[in-house]
Amino acid sequence: MNAIEKLYTAIMHRFPNERITTAQAANIIGLTRGVTSSYLSKLEKQGKLLKTGSRPVYWQIKREKSAFDKLIGFRGSLKSDIQHAIEAIVYPTHGLPIFITGPQGVGKLAFAHAIYHEAIRRQVLNKEAIFESIDCANYKDQPDALKKELQAAVQHFVVGEVPKSGYLYIKNLQELHTSDQRYFVVHANQQKNTDIRYIFSATTKKINTGNVYFKSAAVQIDLIPLSHRPLNERIAFVAMFFQQQSVQIGREIIVSPHELVKLATFEHLNNIRGLNNRIQLLCAEVYANTPVNDQLIIGEMVKDPIHIAPNQQLLQTSIVALITSALQLGPTTDALFKQLFDSLLRGETIIEQNFFVLKVLKQIDTTTSESLLTSFAQTLKQISKKYITHRYGVNFPNDNMFWRNAALAFVFANLCSDNLPVTKTVHKLQAEIKDRYPRSYYLFNQLLAKVAPQYSQNVYYCLPFFILMTQCTEKIESVHYNAILLAHGENTASSIQQVVNTLCGNYFFEAFDMPIDVSLDKINSYVRDYLADQGPSPRENIVLFDMGSLREMFREIKKLSDQELLVVNNVTTAMALDIGLRIQRNEAFQSIAEASKAYSSTTDAQYYEGLSNKKNIIVSCMSGVGLSKELKKLIESTLSPSLEVIALDYKQLHALLKNHDRQFFSNTQLILTTTDVSGDIGVDIMNIYNIFDKATSLKLQTTLLNTGESQDSSDLLIDRLLRFLSIEGIRGRLQILNPDIVIQESQDIVSHYEDFYNVKFEPRLKLNLYMHLSLMFERMIMSTKNSKNMIKKETLSNQERDFFSLSSGTFQPVEQKFNIKIQDYEIELLYQLLKDFIF
Numbered sequence: 077m078n079a080i081e082k083l084y085t086a087i088m089h090r091f092p093n094e095r096i097t098t099a100q101a102a103n104i105i106g107l108t109r110g111v112t113s114s115y116l117s118k119l120e121k122q123g124k125l126l127k128t129g130s131r132p133v134y135w136q137i138k139r140e141k142s143a144f145d146k147l148i149g150f151r152g153s154l155k156s157d158i159q160h161a162i163e164a165i166v167y168p169t170h171g172l173p174i175f176i177t178g179p180q181g182v183g184k185l186a187f188a189h190a191i192y193h194e195a196i197r198r199q200v201l202n203k204e205a206i207f208e209s210i211d212c213a214n215y216k217d218q219p220d221a222l223k224k225e226l227q228a229a230v231q232h233f234v235v236g237e238v239p240k241s242g243y244l245y246i247k248n249l250q251e252l253h254t255s256d257q258r259y260f261v262v263h264a265n266q267q268k269n270t271d272i273r274y275i276f277s278a279t280t281k282k283i284n285t286g287n288v289y290f291k292s293a294a295v296q297i298d299l300i301p302l303s304h305r306p307l308n309e310r311i312a313f314v315a316m317f318f319q320q321q322s323v324q325i326g327r328e329i330i331v332s333p334h335e336l337v338k339l340a341t342f343e344h345l346n347n348i349r350g351l352n353n354r355i356q357l358l359c360a361e362v363y364a365n366t367p368v369n370d371q372l373i374i375g376e377m378v379k380d381p382i383h384i385a386p387n388q389q390l391l392q393t394s395i396v397a398l399i400t401s402a403l404q405l406g407p408t409t410d411a412l413f414k415q416l417f418d419s420l421l422r423g424e425t426i427i428e429q430n431f432f433v434l435k436v437l438k439q440i441d442t443t444t445s446e447s448l449l450t451s452f453a454q455t456l457k458q459i460s461k462k463y464i465t466h467r468y469g470v471n472f473p474n475d476n477m478f479w480r481n482a483a484l485a486f487v488f489a490n491l492c493s494d495n496l497p498v499t500k501t502v503h504k505l506q507a508e509i510k511d512r513y514p515r516s517y518y519l520f521n522q523l524l525a526k527v528a529p530q531y532s533q534n535v536y537y538c539l540p541f542f543i544l545m546t547q548c549t550e551k552i553e554s555v556h557y558n559a560i561l562l563a564h565g566e567n568t569a570s571s572i573q574q575v576v577n578t579l580c581g582n583y584f585f586e587a588f589d590m591p592i593d594v595s596l597d598k599i600n601s602y603v604r605d606y607l608a609d610q611g612p613s614p615r616e617n618i619v620l621f622d623m624g625s626l627r628e629m630f631r632e633i634k635k636l637s638d639q640e641l642l643v644v645n646n647v648t649t650a651m652a653l654d655i656g657l658r659i660q661r662n663e664a665f666q667s668i669a670e671a672s673k674a675y676s677s678t679t680d681a682q683y684y685e686g687l688s689n690k691k692n693i694i695v696s697c698m699s700g701v702g703l704s705k706e707l708k709k710l711i712e713s714t715l716s717p718s719l720e721v722i723a724l725d726y727k728q729l730h731a732l733l734k735n736h737d738r739q740f741f742s743n744t745q746l747i748l749t750t751t752d753v754s755g756d757i758g759v760d761i762m763n764i765y766n767i768f769d770k771a772t773s774l775k776l777q778t779t780l781l782n783t784g785e786s787q788d789s790s791d792l793l794i795d796r797l798l799r800f801l802s803i804e805g806i807r808g809r810l811q812i813l814n815p816d817i818v819i820q821e822s823q824d825i826v827s828h829y830e831d832f833y834n835v836k837f838e839p840r841l842k843l844n845l846y847m848h849l850s851l852m853f854e855r856m857i858m859s860t861k862n863s864k865n866m867i868k869k870e871t872l873s874n875q876e877r878d879f880f881s882l883s884s885g886t887f888q889p890v891e892q893k894f895n896i897k898i899q900d901y902e903i904e905l906l907y908q909l910l911k912d913f914i915f
């Protein structure tokens with residue numbers, strides 16, 4: 077797909093029916109306005125987009141016109157009826173019978189005609205298809221005559237050589253007795269075998285067409301009375317009928333907006349037909365009074381009247397203008413947006429803003445159909461419950477008036493977005509709402525995405541916010557953290573979220589359910605997009621997730637925001653609830669972070685960059701973490717408690733040094749090991765045995781002094797370390813074996829290596845080896861596990877292989893004496909320890 081096609085698909089997806097500006101289009105595709113504009117023009121040349129207006133120019137997806145487009149309200153009150161009709165038209169092979177109900181003059185015949193034309197347009201019927209109709213009112217109490225009429229009508233379809241297809245429209249079914257109604261409806265069951273399609277109509281819904289009569293399903297369409305139609309549709313009817321009169325009489329008609337709205341809001345007997353008749357009579361009356369004038373002036377002459385000329389493309393071009401001027405939509409809306417914006421700037425409460433919107437809603441109340449409004453209010457209530465209350469624990473008032481006003485606010489937003497250009501003020505207001513009520517506006521947008529997904533980008537749709545969210549913003553905005561749950565699976569995260577938010581009764585957590593094979597990049601994008609949506613106000617971030625690397629997660633998310641960050645893995649509902657309650661109590665970040673470390677042994681938490689957020693010393697010994705822990709104890713009991721001592725085994729240290737940069741060790745003051753380890757992380761790495769050298773012990777002292785330790789405690793530490801590392805130290809730490817024997821054995825082994833490799837080890841290396849070997853023997857005896865940690869000899873170098881075979885011989889006597897087996901892993905460690913000295 078090239079960029080132009082991508083743009084087209086994006087518009088099609090996001091704005092299937094709306095007009096959008098070049099800027100909006102540029103926004104969705106992420107290109108500059110200039111480039112987007114040239115792409116849009118190309119799409120227009122290809123016949124895919126419709127271009128209207130100037131400054132701003134509007135673009136809209138060009139659609140094939142359907143036969144229903146001629147009906148007023150095809151995008152409004154007739155939308156779902158049209159959808160049902162299409163289902164009946166296309167159902168294979170002969171469509172479904174249709175049953176249209178609605179009071180007199182409401183447009184049943186017009187709708188039936190549209191169905192017939194649409195069937196031809198869709199080539200479901202051929203061009204020769206016919207439309208026949210029978211009016212049952214003409215055969216009241218004459219069933220036989222009616223049946224004859226039916227036969228005659230059916231005959232029209234079969235005359236000639238080739239039988240014709242088409243629609244048979246049978247109206248006023250309510251005029252017949254039940255048995256006759258039944259006769260007709262049963263007749264329609266033949267539709268599935270013939271080329272005749274049936275449309276019934278009645279002025280009452282009481283006709284029992286349910287399962288009793290129709291063997292095959294019939295599609296039911298109920299057309300609402302004119303007075304229930306939205307005002308813009310009613311105005312469109314008035315305008316259309318005036319235009320028809322203008323054509324008929326051959327004169328321009330002049331009418332005041334006030335007169336137009338009056339006609340549109342008047343309750344007419346016989347609905348649309350009644351309105352048509354009234355307009356016709358009105359024109360006839362004026363015509364009779366002013367036969368020579370070339371204009372027909374309806375009602376009072378006003379300053380800015382509406383002109384309706386005979387051959388004007390009124391419906392397409394002028395209705396929008398008519399409605400906006402009739403409703404004073406532009407000025408009303410401009411004033412409202414300004415009031416709202418000023419009120420937000422002045423820092424007034426949402427109650428004030430709610431009041432401004434309610435006031436305007438009152439003005440437009442008459443424009444909407446009550447039945448549509450009621451049903452939309454119901455839908456809105458259900459959607460809010462399902463997507464907001466259920467997930468985010470935020471409750472809405474229960475009274476009908478609240479939901480009616482909310483629905484009305486959506487209708488108003490729709491009216492504005494259909495009829496008004498998007499001004500800078502509208503954009504500014506939207507940004508201001510986001511700034512002032514970021515969390516509530518986020519929830520509102522979640523709702524909007526469900527209620528009117530196609531409009532979620534439309535700025536006018538920020539208006540219902542002030543109605544829907546008034547009562548909950550304070551509570552929602554009182555939360556000072558961005559808390560996010562991330563978990564693999566279809567609803568793991570969202571079900572934890574639902575439990576926690578519901579129990580706490582407020583929106584604390586947003587949740588993202590992630591596919592099993594989600595990448596770290598994708599996870600990041602969830603978090604990034606969420607944080608971006610939270611507006612500029614600084615809030616600390618808390619991210620709970622189910623599995624994965626804590627450090628990696630921390631590092632990646634930390635890049636997205638410079639606020640404090642806590643990440644916790646292996647999330648459980650209880651843990652999320654605990655954090656939720658702490659957020660509710662408005663606990664400080666540090667205290668939540670500390671608490672999160674104690675959840676369980678399988679859970680880990682990180683809230684600072686690197687190994688630790690405290691000044692620390694790492695100790696790592698080759699002879700296992702046991703020795704490191706002892707050293708840790710020793711150092712902790714000597715130095716001040718502000719210094720953290722972290723014990724790691726040799727492998728861990730190796731991995732950390734390999735995988736992390738200086739930043740990670742930024743709080744580390746010193747690394748003490750029992751072997752020489754190199755690394756360029758900007759931290760001193762000391763072989764602890766080197767403190768027998770004056771220079772090293774001085775260096776250690778300086779380092780300790782620099783970290784803020786006193787002279788006394790650093791002297792004491794060095795003393796204690798020296799003792800710890802001496803033969804006496806070894807004696808003190810052996811628990812079961814006889815120190816004299818073990819040390820002797822160790823000395824024998826060490827001299828064996830010296831002999832074999834013909835080297836002389838330095839005293840502290842020897843001491844290190846005695847310590848290492850003695851502790852190793854004891855470890856072997858005490859270890860209950862008889863692990864078979866075999867190293868594949870083939871993978872070893874010649875030198876290593878020699879070392880292995882020498883060692884197995886050297887260790888044999890001790891193995892027999894103590895009844896132990898020295899593991900390959902231990903020999904490998906010894907090799908690492910010695911290799912630099914023997915080769």
Ligand SMILES: Nc1ncnc2c1ncn2[C@@H]1O[C@H](COP(=O)(O)OP(=O)(O)OP(=O)(O)O)[C@@H](O)[C@H]1O
Nearest residue numbers: 146147148179180181182183184185186187348349
């Ligand atoms: N949606 C519409 N758009 C434009 N014109 C319409 C629409 N609906 C009805 N009309 C016009 O309104 C008038 C009355 O409609 P129609 O005759 O179809 O009503 P009806 O319900 O069949 O009436 P009745 O039950 O009394 O026979 C017609 O002139 C028709 O063209």
